[in-house]
Structure formats: C-alpha cells, structure tokens
Amino acid sequence: MTTATTHMTFGQAINAGLRRALERDPKVLLIGEDIGTLGGVFRITDGLQKDFGAHRVVDSPLAESAIVGTAVGMCFRGFRPVCEIQFDGFIYPAFDQLVSQAAKLHFRSRGRVRMPLTVRVPFGGGFGGAEHHSESPEAYFLHTPGLRAVSPSNPQDAFVMVQQAIACDDPVLFFEPKRRYHVKGEVDLEADLAAAPPLEQARIERPGRDATLVAYGPLVPTAREAAEAAADEGISLEVIDLRSLSPLDFGTVAASVRRTGRLVITHEASQTGGLGAELAAGITERCFYYLEHAPVRVTGFDIPYPPARMEQHHLPDLDRILDGVDRVLGRPNSLSGLED
Amino acid sequence: MSKPGTGPESGGKSGEPFIQLLTPAGVRVADPHFDQWLADIDGDRLQGLYQDMVTVRRIDLEATALQRQGELALWPPMLGQEAAQIGSGRALAPEDFVFPSYRDTGVAWCRGAEYADLVKVWRGNAPSSWDPYRLNMAPMQIIIGAQTLHATGYAMAAKFEGAETATVTYFGDGATSQGDMNEAMVFAASFQAPVLFFCQNNQWAISEPVRVQAQRPIADRPPGFGIRSLRVDGNDVLACLAATRESLERVRSGAGPCFIEAVTYRMGPHTTADDPTRYRDPNELEDWRTRDPVDRLGAYLQSEGLFGEEFRDQVRAAADAAAAGLREACTSLPEPGGLEVFDHVYSGPHAVLERQKDHYSRYLAGFEAAEGGR
Numbered sequence: 205m206t207t208a209t210t211h212m213t214f215g216q217a218i219n220a221g222l223r224r225a226l227e228r229d230p231k232v233l234l235i236g237e238d239i240g241t242l243g244g245v246f247r248i249t250d251g252l253q254k255d256f257g258a259h260r261v262v263d264s265p266l267a268e269s270a271i272v273g274t275a276v277g278m279c280f281r282g283f284r285p286v287c288e289i290q291f292d293g294f295i296y297p298a299f300d301q302l303v304s305q306a307a308k309l310h311f312r313s314r315g316r317v318r319m320p321l322t323v324r325v326p327f328g329g330g331f332g333g334a335e336h337h338s339e340s341p342e343a344y345f346l347h348t349p350g351l352r353a354v355s356p357s358n359p360q361d362a363f364v365m366v367q368q369a370i371a372c373d374d375p376v377l378f379f380e381p382k383r384r385y386h387v388k389g390e391v392d393l394e395a396d397l398a399a400a401p402p403l404e405q406a407r408i409e410r411p412g413r414d415a416t417l418v419a420y421g422p423l424v425p426t427a428r429e430a431a432e433a434a435a436d437e438g439i440s441l442e443v444i445d446l447r448s449l450s451p452l453d454f455g456t457v458a459a460s461v462r463r464t465g466r467l468v469i470t471h472e473a474s475q476t477g478g479l480g481a482e483l484a485a486g487i488t489e490r491c492f493y494y495l496e497h498a499p500v501r502v503t504g505f506d507i508p509y510p511p512a513r514m515e516q517h518h519l520p521d522l523d524r525i526l527d528g529v530d531r532v533l534g535r536p537n538s539l540s541g542l543e544d
Numbered sequence: 545m546s547k548p549g550t551g552p553e554s555g556g557k558s559g560e561p562f563i564q565l566l567t568p569a570g571v572r573v574a575d576p577h578f579d580q581w582l583a584d585i586d587g588d589r590l591q592g593l594y595q596d597m598v599t600v601r602r603i604d605l606e607a608t609a610l611q612r613q614g615e616l617a618l619w620p621p622m623l624g625q626e627a628a629q630i631g632s633g634r635a636l637a638p639e640d641f642v643f644p645s646y647r648d649t650g651v652a653w654c655r656g657a658e659y660a661d662l663v664k665v666w667r668g669n670a671p672s673s674w675d676p677y678r679l680n681m682a683p684m685q686i687i688i689g690a691q692t693l694h695a696t697g698y699a700m701a702a703k704f705e706g707a708e709t710a711t712v713t714y715f716g717d718g719a720t721s722q723g724d725m726n727e728a729m730v731f732a733a734s735f736q737a738p739v740l741f742f743c744q745n746n747q748w749a750i751s752e753p754v755r756v757q758a759q760r761p762i763a764d765r766p767p768g769f770g771i772r773s774l775r776v777d778g779n780d781v782l783a784c785l786a787a788t789r790e791s792l793e794r795v796r797s798g799a800g801p802c803f804i805e806a807v808t809y810r811m812g813p814h815t816t817a818d819d820p821t822r823y824r825d826p827n828e829l830e831d832w833r834t835r836d837p838v839d840r841l842g843a844y845l846q847s848e849g850l851f852g853e854e855f856r857d858q859v860r861a862a863a864d865a866a867a868a869g870l871r872e873a874c875t876s877l878p879e880p881g882g883l884e885v886f887d888h889v890y891s892g893p894h895a896v897l898e899r900q901k902d903h904y905s906r907y908l909a910g911f912e913a914a915e916g917g918r
C-alpha cells in the first residue's frame with residue numbers, strides 16, 4: 205500500500221494541522237494578533253478565519269498576557285485554545301500567565317482543571333530580523349514544571365506535532381523555527397495521530413557511530429549538513445532531532461551516547477542555564493562510564509541577540525558544529541591546547 | 545439612578561457619590577432604580593443576610609485565631625468587607641462562574657465552600673482548596689489581577705458557546721493598577737464578554753493607600769474602556785446585592801461587561817503577617833467602625849422589629865457552630881503524604897518527573913528500612 209503525500213512548505217503544514225484540529229474538535233479555538241483577516245504575519249493561519257469564523261479564529265487586541273490569560277480562562281470552560289505569539293521576543297509580557305497560571309493550575313486543582321493550551325511561538329534567528337524578532341526563549345519554559353515544549357524541524361512533524369500539542373491536556377509551547385517556514389517537504393495529510401511517534405519522543409535523524417549530535421528545530425537541517433560534511437572526512441555522526449524540549453527524551457539520547465561515547469549539543473539559544481546544559485548534565489549522570497569526552501555545547505553566546513549584520517557570529521553554523529565535533533573527537537580544533 | 549450618598553475619601557477626592565440604600569445608622573434610603581432589585585428581600589431574607597455576615601465574620605476571626613495559635617501559616621482577614629462579599633455573593637446564580645482573589649472568604653461561603661476548603665491552603669496542606677466545578681469558582685488567586693483575564697476568557701468562551709451565564713471576578717483596589725486588569729477590560733469590551741468585574745476598594749493595598757493606585761475614583765476608569773460601571777457603598781449589603789443583581793442581569797442579557805467598585809474598608813491587617821500600625825492612622829479605623837457593615841444591617845433589622853432575642857440567639861449559635869466547625873475541620877486535616885508532591889504536575893505520564901519520584905521514593909524507603917531494622 206502506498207500513502208499519497210503532499211509536497212508543501214513547513215508553514216503550510218502547520219496550517220493544515222491547525223485546520224485538522226479545528227475540524228476535529230469544536231472546542232479548538234485560535235487566538236492571536238493579526239491571525240484572522242491577515243492570516244498571521246507569517247500566514248500560518250491563512251484562510252482559517254474565513255472557513256471557521258471569527259469566533260474560532262479570533263483576532264485579539266494587542267496584549268500577550270491577555271492572549272494567554274484569556275486562553276487559561278477558556279480552558280476552565282473546556283476549550284482547547286491555541287494562542288499565537290507573533291514573535292519569540294513578544295512572549296515575555298505573557299510570562300506570568302504561562303509560568304504562574306497555565307503551568308500550575310492542573311497541579312493546584314489536583315487534576316480537576318485541565319489546561320489543554322497550545323502556545324505557538326515562531327522562534328529563532330538567521331533571517332536578518334529586527335530587534336526582538338530572532339530570539340530563542342525556550343529555556344525559560346523548560347525550567348517551568350507543568351509546561352511542555354516541543355519544536356518540529358520538518359513539515360511532516362509540524363503537521364502531526366501541532367495536532368498532538370493541541371490534543372495534549374497539558375499546556376504546550378510549540379516553537380516554530382521561523383527561518384524554516386519556507387522549507388518544503390512531503391507531508392502525509394492522512395497521517396494517523398495515534399500511530400505517529402509520541403510528542404515527547406526524539407528521533408534519530410541519521411544513524412552514525414562516532415559521535416552523537418543533538419539538535420532541534422531550526423538547527424536540525426544544519427546538523428544534518430554537518431553530518432554529511434563529516435562523512436566526507438570519514439566521520440560518522442548520529443544526528444538526533446530532539447523534537448521534545450520538555451520533557452527531554454533522555455532515553456533516546458542516552459542509548460545513542462552509549463553507542464558513540466560522545467555528545468555534541470547545538471542550539472541557537474544562549475548557553476548558560478540552557479537546554480544544552482540540562483542535556484549534558486543528564487547524559488553525564490546516565491552515561492558517565494560510556495563517555496570518551498566531556499559533552500560539548502555549540503550554542504549561541506551569552507549575549508543579547510545581535511543586530512542582523514552580526515548574527516552570523518552568534519548563530520551556530522555548519523563550521524562551528526564541525527569544530528565542536530572535532531573537539532569531542534579529540535581532533536585538532538579551535539581550542540586545541542587551551543586549558544581554561 | 546440613585547440619589548447618591550456621599551462616599552468617604554477613596555480613589556481621589558473625598559465625597560465622591562456612590563449608591564447607598566442603607567445609611568451607616570441603618571436607615572433605609574429609597575431608590576427608584578435599585579429598589580426593584582430588592583423586591584423579594586423580605587424579613588426572612590434580610591435576617592438571612594445578617595446571619596451570613598455574622599457567620600463569615602466569625603469564621604474570619606476564628607481563622608485569625610487559628611493562625612495565632614500556629615494552626616495556620618497565614619490568614620488574610622476580610623473583616624469589614626462582609627457586606628461587599630455577602631451582598632454580591634448572594635446575587636450570583638449557581639451556574640455563574642467566579643474567579644476570586646485570596647480575600648474572598650465570604651464569596652466562597654456563598655458558593656457553598658466547606659470549612660476545610662477555607663483553611664486547607666493557609667494551613668499548607670494543599671495547593672488549592674475547593675473543587676472548582678462543584679462551586680463554580682476557580683481556585684483563589686494570589687498573583688494580583690491575573691484572575692481578571694481568566695474570567696474574561698471564560699466569559700468569552702461562554703459567549704462563543706451561546707451560553708447565558710455570567711462570569712464574575714473579584715479583585716482589590718491595588719489590582720486595578722495591574723496590566724492584566726487593564727488588558728482584561730480591553731478584551732472584555734472588545735468581545736462584549738459577559739463578565740462582571742467586582743472591585744473591593746478596601747482603601748489599602750498592603751501599606752499603600754488607594755490614592756497611590758488611582759487619582760480618580762476607580763469606578764471612573766471602566767467607562768474609558770467602554771465598560772458600564774457603578775460605585776456602591778461596599779459596607780451596605782443591600783446596595784451591593786442590588787447593584788450586583790442589576791449588573792448581572794445586564795451581563796447575562798448580552799449588554800457587555802460591567803464593573804462595580806464597592807467602597808469598603810479592610811478593618812484588619814493585610815494578612816496575619818502584617819502590622820498596619822506602621823502605616824495607618826488608628827483614627828481611620830475608628831472612623832470606619834461607625835460605618836460597620838454588620839452593625840448597620842443590625843440597626844435596620846432592629847428598626848423593622850426583626851432583631852428579637854430569639855433571632856439573635858439563633859445567629860450567635862450559627863456563628864459558634866461555624867467557628868467550631870472550622871476549627872475541627874482545620875485541625876483534623878490529614879497530613880499529606882511525601883510522594884503526593886509529584887502528583888498532577890502533568891495530566892499524564894512524564895518520564896523525567898517519574899524518574900525523580902522513583903529516586904525520591906527509594907531515598908525515603910531507605911529510612912523506612914533503617915527504622916525497620918532497628
């Protein structure tokens with residue numbers, strides 16, 4: 205049996221996933237700035253208000269705390285709201301509503317009040333964005349018990365995962381790698397959600413033997429390119445697409461590291477207290493005797509996101525990832541001989 | 545509208561008008577508009593309101609005592625706000641949904657909260673109290689103003705469903721400065737959400753007098769958002785009842801959101817951890833005592849011949865029983881088990897958390913094994 209797939213962009217795949225969710229469950233409602241008539245500044249919700257009405261695809265006033273806060277109230281009434289935060293850097297006004305309200309209500313109410321809230325966040329840089337338009341704020345939310353966070357890296361995952369996030373009874377931050385919105389891929393629009401890999405499961409993107417390279421969201425394609433380049437030099441990298449940022453799928457990563465003995469983690473977000481730190485610590489705890497080298501992090505620096513013409517110095521790219529790979533393999537690298 | 549009474553200093557200049565149906569001396573003031581909302585309030589009902597107010601005052605005092613005796617970690621007294629909470633609380637229908645703050649003991653009483661529900665959180669036994677869907681009342685909110693957005697969202701959802709229910713949110717004068725509160729008014733107005741904002745202006749936000757929050761009466765603010773607003777004597781249970789009923793009727797009929805500023809006074813400390821003598825002139829409290837909400841209704845009952853000895857005995861007995869019930873419920877709360885801390889963080893399994901729970905249970909089991917071996 206062959207499954208017919210459709211060629212579409214990452215952005216179109218999210219749109220298709222949202223449409224499915226709206227069709228399937230009358231309690232699903234989208235709310236955000238400019239998502240209705242305009243279809244969102246990235247057109248991710250294009251055409252949905254026209255087809256589902258202004259009460260299901262809601263153009264909201266310009267207030268992030270209220271977008272999330274009213275969605276929390278809707279959850280009390282059994283709705284499954286999907287909030288769009290226009291850009292990563294604009295999520296901070298909603299911080300309290302996410303961290304003190306949505307994240308805690310299930311716990312506070314001893315499971316009586318469910319918070320099936322999804323917050324879509326176009327995130328990350330690499331496209332020459334203006335100030336506050338290129339941030340990677342995920343670590344703030346990984347540190348918050350009660351929240352889940354995911355980031356798809358390809359159109360098929362985007363289509364399935366957005367539906368899984370909406371179906372999940374916990375609040376889920378859905379980080380969309382906005383510089384990949386135009387990447388095209390094959391999407392199985394008939395994909396069976398129940399048969400799809402669970403939301404919290406990482407995926408081995410490319411098997412390999414010599415080191416494990418972990419990425420998520422926008423850097424998965426970069427990691428794959430790095431693995432291809434490394435292969436040319438005879439180095440076999442196992443690339444893991446985390447998919448879930450909270451909880452982290454330590455099982456998949458640990459199994460890989462037990463095979464390869466080496467771990468490189470890459471993300472755009474700054475380093476201190478970041479996802480890479482948590483993953484390195486958790487894997488070191490679980491795999492200490494398998495490790496041939498300390499885990500290596502290749503991340504954005506601990507700086508405010510820089511202006512567009514400087515961002516290439518901040519963002520991990522293929523060469524910086526390969527330099528990290530050299531480090532974890534004990535090959536000559538930019539820090540060879542350096543002791544800090 | 546009513547022949548306005550004269551309000552105390554509050555949210556700006558003194559003497560701002562408000563709706564008053566019962567003077568501080570307990571004299572009933574006729575009001576052509578609001579009286580119709582009290583048509584069913586006969587002698588029995590008046591006595592019922594009085595008994596409610598005395599009971600919640602007694603519960604409040606007992607909880608304060610429990611804190612002083614080390615049975616509660618903290619308590620936020622509502623002393624002085626009985627009329628605002630009972631008057632508005634008794635105006636609600638069971639199917640209405642309430643999003644309260646932490647000081648709304650009287651409202652919780654009206655919704656049917658059990659004694660244990662009123663103290664569980666303050667004893668530290670549970671992260672929230674009542675079943676929100678039994679009382680149709682969300683867990684109390686400590687983040688100032690956050691619940692106003694939840695109420696607005698709930699009301700939006702109800703409206704989208706075509707339901708004819710009202711949502712009510714309670715908050716203080718301090719909360720009106722919060723962004724969430726102002727965003728809630730914007731959203732409520734834009735979507736014409738069926739929500740009633742009920743502000744208990746008790747003159748203080750911990751140590752900050754209301755003039756720090758508002759240079760004009762708080763009730764002047766909502767009209768700028770396009771929200772109909774009333775300013776009522778919050779120590780007059782009849783004014784609070786009538787104004788809330790009237791506003792709820794508007795809200796339910798689809799006329800959009802409403803706002804009530806109930807002008808009242810926090811007669812006690814902010815919480816049992818607070819010392820108001822550091823910031824408050826004691827004369828102010830004495831002044832407000834002359835406007836006490838409970839005494840006021842008592843005086844009116846007296847003048848109506850409804851305050852006989854038998855009734856007063858009955859009220860006293862009910863209050864005593866409530867105090868005893870609260871104390872008993874408080875001190876007999878079961879101690880929570882250690883591993884319960886891991887429950888309900890997520891709605892389903894969570895590998896990282898389960899590993900932590902497993903490790904901690906092994907750690908605890910180590911103690912048990914050691915004790916068993918002894």
Ligand SMILES: Cc1ncc(C[n+]2csc(CCOP(=O)(O)OP(=O)(O)O)c2C)c(N)n1
Binds near residue numbers: 647715749
């Ligand atoms: C966001 C936030 N900031 C500060 C506090 C600390 N705090 C608790 S109660 C309070 C005063 C609130 O005053 P008001 O809104 O008038 O309510 P009242 O306590 O008088 O009932 C403050 C500052 C808090 N709980 N939440």
Ligand SMILES: [Mg+2]
Binds near residue numbers: 717718746
């Ligand atoms: Mg106050």
